[in-house]
Amino acid sequence: MSGSLDAYLILSGLLFSIGTFGFLARRNAISMLMSIELMLNSVNLAIVAFGAFTPALQGVASVIALMVIAVAAAEATVGLSIVIAIFRNRRTPLVDEYDSLRQ
Amino acid sequence: MNVDVLIALIPALPIAGFAITAAIGRRLGKQAHWIPVGAVVAAWAVAMVVVFLTLTHAEPFGETGYDLTIWRWIPAGGFQVDVGFHVDALTACLLIVVTTIGMLVHVYSIGYMAHDEGYWRFFAYLNLFMFSMLLLVLADSWLVVFVAWELVGLCSYLLIGFWYRRRSAALAAKKAFLVNRVGDVGFALGIMAIFLSTGTLGIQDSLASLVGPGATPVVPIGVIAFLVFCGAVGKSAQFPLHVWLPDAMEGPTPVSALIHAATMVNAGVYLVARANPLFAAAPQVMVIVAAIGIFTAILAASIAFTQTDIKRVLAYSTLSQLGYMFAALGVGAFSAAIFHLMAHGFFKGLLFLDSGSVIHAVHEEQDMRRMGGLGPRIPWTYGTMLVGAFAISGIPPLAGFFSKDEILGEAFKSGFVWVWAIGALVALMTAFYMFRLMGLTFWGSFRGPKEVWDRIHESPWVMVVPLVLLAIPSALLGLVLGLPFGDSTLTQWLAPVFEASESTLGHEASFDLVGVDGVLILVSVTLAAIGIAVAWRLFGVRWLAFRRDPDPVRVEAITASSPATRFLYRASLNKWWFDDLNHLIFIELGGRLANAAWWFDRVVVDGTVNGLGTTVSSIGGGLRRVQTGRVQNYALGIAIGLLVMAGSFLYIAGR
Amino acid sequence: MPIPDSVPILGIGWNDVLFIVFAGTMLGAGLLVVTMRDIIRCGLAMIVCFGALAGLYVLLGAPLVAAAQVLIYIGAISVLILFAIMLTQSKSAPVRLVFQTQAVPAAIASIVLAIVIALAVGATDWGAVVGPLHTATDDLARLLFDDYVLPFEVVSVLLLAAVVGGVFLAKRDGHSEDEAV
Numbered sequence: 001m002s003g004s005l006d007a008y009l010i011l012s013g014l015l016f017s018i019g020t021f022g023f024l025a026r027r028n029a030i031s032m033l034m035s036i037e038l039m040l041n042s043v044n045l046a047i048v049a050f051g052a053f054t055p056a057l058q059g060v061a062s063v064i065a066l067m068v069i070a071v072a073a074a075e076a077t078v079g080l081s082i083v084i085a086i087f088r089n090r091r092t093p094l095v096d097e098y099d100s101l102r103q
Numbered sequence: 104m105n106v107d108v109l110i111a112l113i114p115a116l117p118i119a120g121f122a123i124t125a126a127i128g129r130r131l132g133k134q135a136h137w138i139p140v141g142a143v144v145a146a147w148a149v150a151m152v153v154v155f156l157t158l159t160h161a162e163p164f165g166e167t168g169y170d171l172t173i174w175r176w177i178p179a180g181g182f183q184v185d186v187g188f189h190v191d192a193l194t195a196c197l198l199i200v201v202t203t204i205g206m207l208v209h210v211y212s213i214g215y216m217a218h219d220e221g222y223w224r225f226f227a228y229l230n231l232f233m234f235s236m237l238l239l240v241l242a243d244s245w246l247v248v249f250v251a252w253e254l255v256g257l258c259s260y261l262l263i264g265f266w267y268r269r270r271s272a273a274l275a276a277k278k279a280f281l282v283n284r285v286g287d288v289g290f291a292l293g294i295m296a297i298f299l300s301t302g303t304l305g306i307q308d309s310l311a312s313l314v315g316p317g318a319t320p321v322v323p324i325g326v327i328a329f330l331v332f333c334g335a336v337g338k339s340a341q342f343p344l345h346v347w348l349p350d351a352m353e354g355p356t357p358v359s360a361l362i363h364a365a366t367m368v369n370a371g372v373y374l375v376a377r378a379n380p381l382f383a384a385a386p387q388v389m390v391i392v393a394a395i396g397i398f399t400a401i402l403a404a405s406i407a408f409t410q411t412d413i414k415r416v417l418a419y420s421t422l423s424q425l426g427y428m429f430a431a432l433g434v435g436a437f438s439a440a441i442f443h444l445m446a447h448g449f450f451k452g453l454l455f456l457d458s459g460s461v462i463h464a465v466h467e468e469q470d471m472r473r474m475g476g477l478g479p480r481i482p483w484t485y486g487t488m489l490v491g492a493f494a495i496s497g498i499p500p501l502a503g504f505f506s507k508d509e510i511l512g513e514a515f516k517s518g519f520v521w522v523w524a525i526g527a528l529v530a531l532m533t534a535f536y537m538f539r540l541m542g543l544t545f546w547g548s549f550r551g552p553k554e555v556w557d558r559i560h561e562s563p564w565v566m567v568v569p570l571v572l573l574a575i576p577s578a579l580l581g582l583v584l585g586l587p588f589g590d591s592t593l594t595q596w597l598a599p600v601f602e603a604s605e606s607t608l609g610h611e612a613s614f615d616l617v618g619v620d621g622v623l624i625l626v627s628v629t630l631a632a633i634g635i636a637v638a639w640r641l642f643g644v645r646w647l648a649f650r651r652d653p654d655p656v657r658v659e660a661i662t663a664s665s666p667a668t669r670f671l672y673r674a675s676l677n678k679w680w681f682d683d684l685n686h687l688i689f690i691e692l693g694g695r696l697a698n699a700a701w702w703f704d705r706v707v708v709d710g711t712v713n714g715l716g717t718t719v720s721s722i723g724g725g726l727r728r729v730q731t732g733r734v735q736n737y738a739l740g741i742a743i744g745l746l747v748m749a750g751s752f753l754y755i756a757g758r
Numbered sequence: 759m760p761i762p763d764s765v766p767i768l769g770i771g772w773n774d775v776l777f778i779v780f781a782g783t784m785l786g787a788g789l790l791v792v793t794m795r796d797i798i799r800c801g802l803a804m805i806v807c808f809g810a811l812a813g814l815y816v817l818l819g820a821p822l823v824a825a826a827q828v829l830i831y832i833g834a835i836s837v838l839i840l841f842a843i844m845l846t847q848s849k850s851a852p853v854r855l856v857f858q859t860q861a862v863p864a865a866i867a868s869i870v871l872a873i874v875i876a877l878a879v880g881a882t883d884w885g886a887v888v889g890p891l892h893t894a895t896d897d898l899a900r901l902l903f904d905d906y907v908l909p910f911e912v913v914s915v916l917l918l919a920a921v922v923g924g925v926f927l928a929k930r931d932g933h934s935e936d937e938a939v
Contacts, residue, residue: 002777002817005886006879011781011814013875015788017868022792024739024864025857030797030843032735034804037835038788041811044823052818052890059901062893063909065823066902069830070913074920076835080842081927088930093846096858099732739860742867749874757881 008049015042027094029083033076040072106163107171109153110188113198114241116146117233124230128223135223139230140209146233147202157195158596166599167191170243170307177246184304189243192596196441197240197373200448203576204365205233207569211456212357214565215463219355225265229361232258236366240373245294245304248374252290252338255367256283262362263354275350282347286337293330296322306377314380325385331378332392339371339425342399346682348422352414356459359414364421364451369444372428376600379437383604393433393514397525400426402679404532408539409675412469413458416540420495421451423529427510430522435608436513437601438594443506445593446580450494450503453573457488460562460570461544465555471543473551475653478645480559483567485545487574489646492541494577496534497631502577504628505585512623517608523623530627534634542642547653588620776817784810795856797843805836819892 001007015038022035044065051061087093120142128135157164168191177184209229216225235254242248257280264276298304300321301312313324335341340348351363362368375382375392382389403422410416424447431440462469464481478485494501497508507530515523549556561567584593641661643653662672674680729736764771787807794800808831815824858864902910 002771002773003889005884007777008814008818009879010876011785013879014785014872016875017872018785018788018792020742020871021864021868024735024742024867025861026792027855027858028797030839030846031792031800033842034791034800034839037804037831037839038791038807041808041831044827045811045814048815048818048820048823050884051820051893053884053886055887055891058891059893059897060906062820062823062898063901063906065820066826067909067913069823069826070917073830073835074916076838077920077924078927080838081924084842084845084928087846092848095735096733098734735858736860739864739867742864742871746867746870746874749878750870753874753877753881 005049005053008052009046012042012046012049015039015045027096029086029093029095030080032095033079033083036079037072037076040068040075044068106153106156106169109149110169110171110190110241111173112149113146113153113202114234114237116142116149117230117237121227121230121234124223124227128227131223133217133222136209136213136226139226140206140213142230143202143206143209143233146237147206150198150202153190154195154198157190158192164190168194168599172243181302182298184244184246186247187243187305188241189307190241191600192598193373193376193441193600194240196445196593196597197369198237200369200445201233201236201240201366204448204452204573205229205236205361207572208357208361208365208452208456211360211459211566211569212355214563215357215459216355221265225262225355228258228261228265229357232262232362232367236370239370243306245297245306245309248306249287249290249294252287252334252370255362255370256280256287256338259283259351259362259367262358263351265354265358269353272353275347275353279347279351282344283337286334286344289330289333289337291334293327293334296327296330300327310378310380314384324381325388328378328381328385328388329391331381332375332388335371335374335429336395337371338374339368339429340399340422341371341395341426341429342402343681345399345403345422346685349415349418349678352412352418356414356455356462359418360452360455360459363418364455365448368421368425369428369448372425372432372440372444375429375432376437376441379432379601379604380607382432383435383607386608389433389435389608391433393430393519393522396426396429396431396433397522397529398426399423400430400529401525401532402426404529404536405671406675406678407536408532409672411472413461413471413474413540413544414455414469416471416536417451417454417458420454420533420537421447423533424451424495427507427526427529430514430526431510434514434517434519434522435605436510436517437604438591438597439506439509439513441597442584442591442593443510445584446494446502446506446577449573449580450491450501450577453487453570453577454491454495456566456570456573457484457491460484460566461488463562463566464559465551466558468551468555471540474544474549475547475551476545476549477559478545481561483561483570487570488545489541490574490577492537495537496635497530497627498635499628500582502579502581502585505581505591508624508627509585509591511627512620515623516619527627527630531630531634534631535638538635538638538644539642542638542644542653546643546645773817776813780810780813780817783807784814793856798840801836801840801843804839805832808832808836817890819890822893822895822898 019035019038019042022038023032026032026035047061047065047068051057051059051065054061083093086098090097117139120139124135124139131137155161157168160166163169168189170187170189172185172187174186175183176186209226212225212229216222219225232255235251235258239248239251239255242251260276260280263279264273266272294304297309297313301309303309303312313327337344348363348368352359354362382392400423403419403426407416407419407423410419424443428440428443428447431437431443460481461474461477461484464477464484465474468474490501494503497504499505511523511526511530514520514526585591639649639651641654641658644651662668677683761772765775784807787803787810790803791800791807794803808827812824812827812832815821815827
């Protein structure tokens with residue numbers, strides 16, 4: 001099992017869907033961001049898995065994975081800053097109370 | 104003075120009177136009558152001149168009359184309508200009646216309406232009516248006749264509902280207008296048919312082209328004639344459109360005299376007489392005309408037996424006499440019909456004005472059961488009314504005798520024996536109910552309250568003079584126009600108008616005083632005498648050598664004697680339930696239909712339109728909830744969309 | 759004594775065992791992240807998840823990535839998240855609802871997504887070779903600083919921008935009491 005690409009890809013898909021569920025279903029903004037991190041990680045797993053099983057992508061996959069990690073870090077930083085800024089205004093971290101765009 | 108100007112003045116004077124009175128009448132107050140009465144008197148004078156010129160065949164009238172075009176009203180390519188006048192002998196006869204009675208009624212109204220606050224309004228409306236009626240008899244285009252037709256209907260509405268605050272008057276005016284309208288639909292269709300068939304709306308031109316040799320009209324002549332007759336049925340209150348005339352008595356008595364006795368209701372008779380070539384070419388329609396006419400005559404006479412309002416009796420009497428005129432037209436006795444029109448105009452106008460005088464004397468009481476014994480107290484009214492009553496009963500040598508006998512004689516000689524028989528019976532009935540009216544009003548003893556009896560007085564001279572002036576032609580007109588027998592003066596005057604039709608119908612003028620005609624005259628005079636005698640026996644009399652007291656006990660006994668008479672009494676009292684029938688059909692059933700249509704309009708039509716709006720708006724409301732303002736909801740939408748796309752890609756790739 | 763080639767009794771290879779352990783830990787921790795009520799515990803579960811992921815990277819022959827995962831994700835991002843949780847705690851009573859109203863449709867969507875991915879993965883021929891290939895670190899370094907030095911530099915600028923932006927967004931400015939935000 002550990003020698004098949006499909007297993008790793010399916011694993012990545014499962015983690016991605018877990019992250020999707022968390023993003024769509026949780027009320028707290030920080031939870032949503034954590035779910036986003038899960039999704040990014042699942043993609044990372046997929047990339048590294050490809051790198052491990054495709055000779056043409058052997059080193060490149062690791063490079064890409066490192067880039068993804070860096071970008072995820074940047075994105076987490078900015079996202080959390082935004083949540084903190086909104087929290088300062090609304091006094092709540094719950095996204096279903098951020099509904100100024102509501103008709 | 105140019106003849107054109109004279110003819111144009113006849114309708115112009117009353118309309119000017121109307122305009123001025125309507126504008127400044129309110130401020131003139133009690134003096135408001137000078138201008139309208141002056142206008143009508145002047146119009147009468149001018150009309151008499153024109154009549155004289157016409158009947159003596161002076162230039163430019165000649166034998167067939169004179170045409171005058173005032174104005175091109177509608178120049179629309181193939182559809183040309185001119186406002187113009189055609190003056191011939193028939194017009195002259197109508198002018199005599201309309202202007203004379205109109206003038207006398209105007210003078211009478213000065214006294215009758217003296218205490219009314221709408222004094223100026225009354226005279227304005229009367230002048231407007233004079234204008235409309237004169238336009239009607241003078242016009243030379245079907246469309247102008249129709250316009251004048253509607254205008255007289257409007258004036259009738261305005262005048263019946265003159266005391267507009269009285270609910271019964273307003274309802275009666277509305278009823279008159281609506282029932283008239285029913286007939287007018289037929290008339291309008293007839294005019295359209297005439298235009299379709301001949302391409303012109305001028306009366307003389309269209310008649311010539313419709314019945315001339317080689318004419319093949321688009322619409323059958325019988326249909327056109329019937330449609331035109333429909334208009335006459337409405338305006339002249341023949342069965343089944345007779346229901347408005349008795350109710351029209353809600354208007355002031357001068358109105359009843361002028362409009363509903365002497366002029367407007369004659370418009371129908373005039374119309375058929377004017378269109379006589381049309382009718383002569385359609386013998387089946389003539390039979391219908393005669394049948395409706397004589398049926399109306401006997402129907403109305405039977406109702407007049409039991410009416411207690413003095414004006415209602417006269418109204419039904421008018422209906423009955425109009426029926427006579429239509430019967431005459433139906434059997435082809437056109438000049439007899441016109442003769443009766445003129446005679447009836449005078450004596451019915453006289454009778455109505457007399458009744459107004461009576462009502463004025465007993466202080467606005469119209470129920471005959473509370474009158475009686477008024478003869479000695481109001482001698483002028485009594486005398487003139489007696490003359491009128493004898494005239495309408497057909498006693499020689501008064502006017503009614505000549506005209507009625509000419510009608511009955513022509514009917515018999517043309518083979519319409521049933522018309523003659525019914526007409527003779529109606530003559531008996533007419534005499535009876537007229538003298539019942541005289542008995543209840545003038546003879547016997549007074550049955551009203553004492554305060555009224557003490558204050559009974561004769562009317563002012565302004566009212567009495569027209570009465571006398573009307574009594575004279577009622578007495579003498581027959582002698583002037585009806586002699587010599589068989590080829591009377593009037594027949595000679597009207598010959599150019601009617602002779603073509605009479606030859607089409609195959610009538611020959613013949614008269615045997617010592618033969619058929621003599622016997623018929625004897626029969627009708629005898630029947631009239633019987634009617635008068637019975638009325639005297641039951642309702643009392645005090646005239647010359649005849650003296651008898653009223654016998655109400657015997658009247659009761661007769662009406663209650665058998666089931667048949669009881670039924671007839673009830674039927675007569677309820678006007679043969681025609682008003683109830685109309686109410687049932689139009690108000691009840693029509694009301695249900697209208698309600699159903701209203702339901703349909705509200706629920707289905709409006710419901711559909713409103714439903715569309717509501718549906719769109721609720722869809723919008725539903726769709727609005729997609730915009731929650733929450734990012735997660737939008738993200739779910741993205742996820743679902745993504746899944747759908749991926750799924751379909753997989754599906755397509757898999758196939 | 760030398761380690762046997764495969765697990766005794768069960769007969770599964772050691773790699774597979776590790777794979778199962780790490781995968782299970784990862785998925786379990788992931789589920790805990792998205793379903794637990796207390797956010798702090800979600801954060802901690804996330805740390806566990808990242809750790810398991812690092813193990814999977816090692817199994818896939820990418821040790822540098824594993825190291826970066828541990829250092830950056832567990833060491834920096836998770837800490838950042840825990841700080842943010844601390845800063846956004848509201849003093850009101852604990853929230854009753856954990857999940858949104860749309861949780862059920864979201865769950866269905868997620869499950870369908872997983873199925874679709876699984877089907878897509880299974881249906882595609884990736885042209886894979888047997889056995890994970892291990893990446894040598896010096897090969898990776900050569901790639902990173904020679905062929906892909908531009909993305910490397912850009913990412914560092916991106917990180918700088920992110921830092922500046924984060925500081926700006928999250929700082930409490932002195933005028934906020936006077937003017938409307």
